[in-house]
Each structure stands twice: as C-alpha cells, then as structure tokens.
Amino acid sequence: MEQPDHSFRAALRRGVGGRCPRCGKGALFAGFLAVAPRCTHCDLDFSFADSADGPAFFVMAFSGFVVVAAALAVEALYQPPYWLHALLWVPLMLATTLLPLRPAKGLLIAVQFHYKAAEGQPARGDGP
Template sequence: MDREPYHPRISPMSAGLRGRCPRCGLGKLFKGYLLPRQACDSCGLDYSFADAGDGPAIFIILIVGFIVVGLALAVEVTYRPSYWVHAALWLPLGIALPLLLLRPAKGILMCQQYAHDAHQGFIDRS
C-alpha cells in the first residue's frame, strides 16, 4: 500500500490566494495566468481532480458587479457627474477588478475541491 508523505494541513484559503498547492502549500498551482499545472512541482500531487469550471467567473461577476454598480450609483446620486466621468471611472475598474480577482478565486475553489474531496457526481449502479 502506497502511503502519502506527511504534509501539514494547509488552509485552502491561504493556499488558493497564493496560488499554491493545496496539499503541501509550496508548489505552484498555475502555469500562466489561469491554466492549472498537471501536478505539483514540489510534492507531485496530481491536479487532475481540480476543475473549478465557471465557478470563479460567476463569483467574480457577482462581486465586481455589486462593487462597480454600487459605486456608480453612489457617485451618480451624490455628484451627478457627466457620462464620460462614469465611463472613465467604471470601465477601467470593471476590467481591472476581475483580472485581479479571478486567479485567486480560481485558486481558492481548486484548493477547496481538494480539501473537501469534491468531484463530479455519479450514479452508483452497484
């Protein structure tokens, strides 16, 4: 029987935010911006279990939409600026925030999948 080497318990939130392996916390989770690696380069954990799907994008759309629309409404009600001010403020913010938050969100969801042993549902016919 193969025994896994001992690894300290890693917080999925911490490892995901840092883009690190959910088992050892050392190896990188991504190669590039959002593409997961095949395996951890430190402990060898196979990342094939990790499939966050559209989850991170949906969370980021909702969170950033809440922030940007809320700020736009607050600025409109408070200052009544012209439309070009709105465009100059909210378009860059609406592009920059998702780009900043998408990778950590995907890392968190992938690490949560590992921590909770989550995987596709299946029908057990036995």
C-alpha cells in the same frame, strides 16, 4: 521533521496564494488561469481541479455590486458627464474582476481538494 498542515485554513491559504493545495510549495497555475498538470514539488495530479465557472460567477457578483453601487452613488451625488463615468468605472471594473479572479480560482480548487469533491459517479454494487 515538520508535519504537513492538512487543515482547511492551510488549504485556503495555499489556494488563494496559487500554491498546491496539498504541499503549499509547488505552483498551482501554469499561466494566468491555466491550471498546471501536476505539482512540481509533491507531484499531485491536478486533473481533479475543475472549478468551471465558479470563480467567474463570484467575481462578477462582487464586481457588479461594487461598480454599480459606486456608479449609482456618484451619479446621484454629482451627475458627472458620461465620459467621466467611463473613465471611472472601466478601470474599476477591470481591477475588481481581473485581480481577484486567480485567487478565487485557487480558492475554489483548494476547497475542492480539501473536501475531495468530484464529479458524480454511478453507484457500484447490486443497484436498486
């Protein structure tokens, strides 16, 4: 029987592909960005998965850099009319934000799973 791959690389690959970060077989998402309650294959509870605004931040930073750099370059070189700018950059903005958003969310959830990252908890024991 084949041993499951618990490497960081495998977790990243599963996350980007929208698969369960533990088994790589069940679906991580129940919609475009909604995380499924649990894995349909290994029954991993996905309630730990809280990527918050992380994916949106990284995608916006990437998209902003690409679109603004392209718009500035085209304006400096050709000075096209504004309607042409809108025609060029609106689809590019949509493509560079919507397409990578789901893989980015899966990636961050996979990293969270791999490193067992969780919200901070109060220390137990005798205390200070």
